[in-house]
Structures are given as structure tokens and as C-alpha cells.
Amino acid sequence: MVNLVEFFVEIGKLKGMPRKGWVIRDIKNPESIAEHIFRVTIMAWILAAVKKDSLNIEKIIKMALIHDLCEVYAGDTTPYDSILPKDKKKRAALLKTWPRFSIEEREKLAKQKFIKENKALDKVTLSLPIKVRKEIKKLWLDYEKGLSREARFFRQTDRMESLFQAAEYWKKYKKPAQKPLWIWAEELFDDPVLLELSEVLGKRFYK
């Protein structure tokens, strides 16, 4: 039980960790990583249930719950991290665009992120019983690599939650710039349910 207490204390830190994507965009009181996990889990469950082709909902819910656990130690990463200028004006200008990299740079960044997060996940789950630790690792690898249909669906749902949050901040603060987030979504979403949802979301917030 001592080990479990340590684990629950560690993952509780996600409640106090603001999501970096909003921090760099100067959003006041940005949501925490745990808040993102809460809504994306509900979304994943409901949207998977709405889909006509059957998906393993229990697997998706578990995947949603654990997908960002590594961030306790690895922190939150954004696509802008490697190129973010310190100068405020330059930073604001960059955040109005979607960052573009060469294929080599993309592969390098993805590899670095994977190695860092993989180590962090091992560290955060170290005190758990081996069986559940393995299950978490398996779900995370599946998600990271998009190995199963559930993982590929959840990867898109994860981005959809960020799109909802961005739209809500836009309504409240008139920032952040929405375009880069929508470009990101339009290059990623290909699931019919998520495509339909994004259309309705767009009408709801940007009419």
C-alpha cells in the first residue's frame, strides 16, 4: 500500500500542472493536464459509443486515463518547443502559424519525445504491481504508435479535446490564435465521427 500511496501522490501532481500549449500562448489560468484528461476520457467514451463500427470502449477509456501520465516527469511538450523565441513579439507571431519542419527534423523531434516520455512513464509507474504496470505501458505504446484502431481513434479524440478548449478560450479571451489549431486538426482528423463533430464545433463557436 505504501507504494500505491506514492503513485497516487505522484499522479496527483498533474492536477497542478498547467498545459504548456496554453501557457506559451499567455492564457490566464490555463487548464491543467488532469483537467484535459478528464474531458478527453469522457469524450473518448461517448464518441466511441456513437461510432457505428465497434471499438473496445474499456480499452479506449483506460488509454485516455493513462495517455499523459508520463508528463508528471517528462512535462508537457508542444510542437513549438524547439523553435520558440524568447522575444515576446516574435513568439506571438510564431504562435499565429502552424510550425513546419523538414521530414528529418520531424523524425528527430518525435524520437526525442518518445525516448523522454517512455523513460518518464517507467519512472512514474515503478511503484505499481508488475501486472498493472505492464498494462499501462502496453496501452501507452499502443497510443503513441497508433497500433490499434482504438489507439488511432483516441489520438484524434485527444486533439479534439484541445480544439474544444481552444474554442472556449477564444470565446472568453479572444485568444489564442485559432488557425494553427484548426490546420493541425484538418491534417489529422479522418474519422467520420470526429470530422462531423469538428464541423458542429466550428459552427457553434465561430459563427
Add this chain to the structure above:
Amino acid sequence: MTDKQTYYLTEEGFKSIKQEYETLEKMRASKVKGEVPKIWESEDLNPDFLSFQEDMELLETRLIELENVLKNVKIIKTPSRNEKNNVQLGAIVTLQIDKKEVDELKIVGTLEANPSLGKISNESPVGRALLGHAIGDEVVVSSPIKTIYKIKKIRYS
């Protein structure tokens, strides 16, 4: 869990899936015999395989997934000379976005899609919009914010 959808794969993607399937099958056979396969001793070993080494269930699940893909695969053929002037599945398209940034995106089937690596699905809004267009065309994606993609170059690997 399996499904009957058709998976469009580039030649490269098909080879990679087939190779992964064969490697994992060898792993499974070795594990059943209680042996340590030589590939695990290689320094170039894909880190993904290490988790398969540790977890038989993950290996089995992945093998079922790959079997399903290989059963329902359709390989994207290189288009004819005339068709190469248009964006088809498998095309690598150089784009100028909103008259500013330039990017290179490959149009692939859903299984190979990974926008972080510049591979976008033919069923995504951008992928769908680009299909069938030629060099010089401007493609507008506006759901709900308008973005203009100008096609600068089309090539096939």
C-alpha cells in the same frame, strides 16, 4: 478487435508492415520455444520490439492487427505518367500555405497517416481537398477557418 475496412498502403508502408509481421512471428515462435532470438541482441533493434519481447499478449494483439491489415490491404500503385500531374494517393506534395510557409506532405491511407511526420490521411479534410489537383492549383480548406494550400510540386517516390 478486427474489421473489414480496406487499408491503402504505399509500397513502402506495405513492406514495413510485412517485415514487422515476419519479425513478430519469429519472436512468437522463439518465445514459445523458450529461446532468445538473435534479433533481440542487435543494437539496431526497434525499441517497440522490446515491449513485444516483454509482453506476449501485446505481441499477439499486434499480430492479429497486422494479419487483418495484410488480409485487407490494397497497395497504392504509382500512377501513370499522365496521372502523375495530379495529386493521387501516395503523392508527396510541396505546398505553400496562405502564401507564406512551405511544407511537404505525403498523402497516404489512414493506417500510415501521421501528421507529425508529414504523412496525412487521404480522408482528412486537407488530404481530400488536395486529391485530383495539379501544380499551380489553389485549394481552399475552410472548416471553419479558411486556409489556402497552393500546390508547388508533386512527386512520387
